[in-house]
Amino acid sequence: GEQVEQLPSSLIVQEGASVLINCSYTDSASVYFPWYKQEPGKRLQFIIDIRSNMERKQTQRLTLLFDKKTKHLSLHITATQPGDSAIYFCSASNSAGNKLTFGIGTRVLVRP
Amino acid sequence: EAAVTQSPRNKVAVTGGKVTLSCNQTNNHNNMYWYRQDTGHGLRLIHYSYGAGSTEKGDIPDGYKASRPSQENFSLILELATPSQTSVYFCASGETGGANEQYFGPGTRLTVL
Numbered sequence: 001g002e003q004v005e006q007l008p009s010s011l012i013v014q015e016g017a018s019v020l021i022n023c024s025y026t027d028s029a030s031v032y033f034p035w036y037k038q039e040p041g042k043r044l045q046f047i048i049d050i051r052s053n054m055e056r057k058q059t060q061r062l063t064l065l066f067d068k069k070t071k072h073l074s075l076h077i078t079a080t081q082p083g084d085s086a087i088y089f090c091s092a093s094n095s096a097g098n099k100l101t102f103g104i105g106t107r108v109l110v111r112p
Numbered sequence: 113e114a115a116v117t118q119s120p121r122n123k124v125a126v127t128g129g130k131v132t133l134s135c136n137q138t139n140n141h142n143n144m145y146w147y148r149q150d151t152g153h154g155l156r157l158i159h160y161s162y163g164a165g166s167t168e169k170g171d172i173p174d175g176y177k178a179s180r181p182s183q184e185n186f187s188l189i190l191e192l193a194t195p196s197q198t199s200v201y202f203c204a205s206g207e208t209g210g211a212n213e214q215y216f217g218p219g220t221r222l223t224v225l
Contacts, residue, residue, distance in 0.1 A: 001171065004154075034213050043116075044155075044202065044216040089154060098143065098162070099170065100214060102154040 002027040006090050006103035014111055019077040021106045023090035026071065030092040033066065033073055034100070038087045047088075048075070080110045115139065116217040118203050124223045131190040133220050135203030143206045144186040145214060146170070146178060148199040155202065161186055162208070193224045 003026045013019055025033075034049035050057045050066045050073070057064045063076040077084060087105040115138040125131045137144065142163045147155040157170030159178035167178040175197060177189040190197055200221050204214040 036216075043218045044204075046213040046215075049213060098160065098168075099157055100145075101171075102147075102156070104152060104154040
C-alpha cells in the first residue's frame with residue numbers, strides 16, 4: 001500500500017522566518033495530496049491541497065510544490081507567526097478518494 | 113461550517129471491556145472515517161464507510177468493528193479493549209465523487225488500563 005514519508009520530523013524557527021517541509025510517497029496511483037495542520041490539542045484542519053495534474057499551488061503564505069516524476073512534495077510557509085506552531089501532515093489519496101494515507105507529521109515551533 | 117462531533121472526548125476503560133466511540137456529522141457527507149493517532153505513526157485509517165449501512169476495513173482494522181446506522185452517525189467499537197488500543201481517535205467526514213478534503217472531529221482520548 002501507499003507509504004508517505006515526511007521530513008523533518010520537527011523544526012524550530014524564529015518568527016518571520018520561512019519553513020520547508022518535504023514529503024514523498026510511493027504509490028504512482030496517488031493523485032490527490034491534502035495537507036493538514038493540527039494545533040496542540042485541536043482537531044486536524046485542512047490547509048492546502050494539490051492534484052497530480054498541477055505543479056504548484058499557493059494560498060496566502062503557503063506554497064505547495066509537486067513533482068510527479070520524483071513523487072515528492074514540499075510545503076513552504078513564509079513569514080511565520082507563533083500561530084503557525086503546529087504539527088503539519090502530508091497525505092495522499094488515489095482517485096477514488098476513499099482513503100487517505102498520512103505521513104507521521106512535522107512538528108513546527110515558531111519562537112516569537 | 114463543517115461540523116463533526118465526537119463522544120466521549122475522554123474515556124478510561126479496563127482491559128477486556130467493551131468501548132464504543134461515537135461520531136456525528138451534520139455535513140450530509142456520504143463518507144465517514146475512523147483514524148487513530150499515535151506518536152511516530154501519524155494517523156492510521158481503521159474503518160470507513162460510504163453511507164448508511166456500509167462499513168469497510170481500513171489499514172489497521174484488527175480489534176475494531178464499525179457501525180454506520182445512519183448518514184449522520186458512525187461508531188467505532190472495541191469489543192475487547194486492550195492496552196495497545198490506548199490512543200487518540202479521530203472521526204472524519206468527506207464528500208464522494210473523487211478525492212476531496214476530509215473534515216475532522218475533535219478527537220477522543222482513550223486509555224485502556
